[in-house]
Structure formats: structure tokens, C-alpha cells
Amino acid sequence: MANSGYSLRLRLETDVRGSCMRCLEDAVIHQAIDAREIDQPGGGEELTSPYVDDHDMLDVAAWARDALVLALPVQLACPDTEACEARQRAMAERGGAGRATDAEEPGGAEPGIDPRWAKLSELKFDES
Incomplete structure (x- = not known):
């Protein structure tokens, strides 16, 4: 310049x-x-x-x-939106669990619960 x-x-x-x-x-x-x-x-x-x-x-x-x-x-x-949508439908059928292997891993969360959120089920709220 x-x-x-x-x-x-x-x-x-x-x-x-x-x-x-x-x-x-x-x-x-x-x-x-x-x-x-x-x-x-x-x-x-x-x-x-x-x-x-x-x-x-x-x-x-x-x-x-x-x-x-x-x-x-x-x-x-x-x-690939078609394949992505098919995976989303499959995930919804599994109850919102992430990848197919998430619920199948030993020691993982029960089927249908995303293991990343499973710990939240232990929360106790005061009902007063």
C-alpha cells in the first residue's frame, strides 16, 4: 500500500x-x-x-x-439433517437418553434417564 x-x-x-x-x-x-x-x-x-x-x-x-x-x-x-432427525426420534423413544450407549454402560443411569442429569433425581425439596 x-x-x-x-x-x-x-x-x-x-x-x-x-x-x-x-x-x-x-x-x-x-x-x-x-x-x-x-x-x-x-x-x-x-x-x-x-x-x-x-x-x-x-x-x-x-x-x-x-x-x-x-x-x-x-x-x-x-x-446431514435427515440422519440427525432420525437420531433425535430414536433418542426421544429412549426417553431422552443421549447416545445409545449412555444407558447401556455398566454403572450408568437407568435406561431412559440421561446420565448427565441422573444426579438431579436425588435432590430433596423442602415442602414448607
Whole structure:
């Protein structure tokens, strides 16, 4: 850029893995990022990149992390909605238990109760 500034572009692709918020199975989404930054000394706050320090060193890791976080959906969900809905129906038939193996694990909660919430059944409330 003119006046010794920078016009920067970051492009990356990654897979994000986690539990689907609807059916609790493993979900993977492919995320493509295309981010741009401008750093123009003396150009004001809008033209100053937080990723370029006073020595003109670029913090690529921080920029990539922030760009990915801003591009991610609020909640992770299975990309195959038909299969996800089928798993949700199966989960409802089991009484809301999470994954099929949750209720089958030795020492786990009784069938039909999600083991993550089973401890709450021990709560006693004062009836006064």
C-alpha cells in the first residue's frame, strides 16, 4: 500500500468437530475463512490492525483464531439433517437418553434417564 501500510488477506480451511446440539452424535463441519485486514499507520482506529504490532510483526495465529471464531455457527449441528432427525426420534423413544450407549454402560443411569442429569433425581425439596 502507499504510505508504508499493509493490506492483508488470510485464507484458510479447516474442519471443526464436536457434538451435535440436536442429536449429541459427533458432528464435523468444514469451514472456509477469507479475512482481510488493513494497517495504515496514522490512519486512525479503523485503519489499524490489532494483529500488526509496533515492529510490523503480524500475529497470524491470533488473526486466524479470531477469524475462525467469528465464522463459526453459534451451535454445532450435523450437516446431514435427515440422519440427525432420525437420531433425535430414536433418542426421544429412549426417553431422552443421549447416545445409545449412555444407558447401556455398566454403572450408568437407568435406561431412559440421561446420565448427565441422573444426579438431579436425588435432590430433596423442602415442602414448607
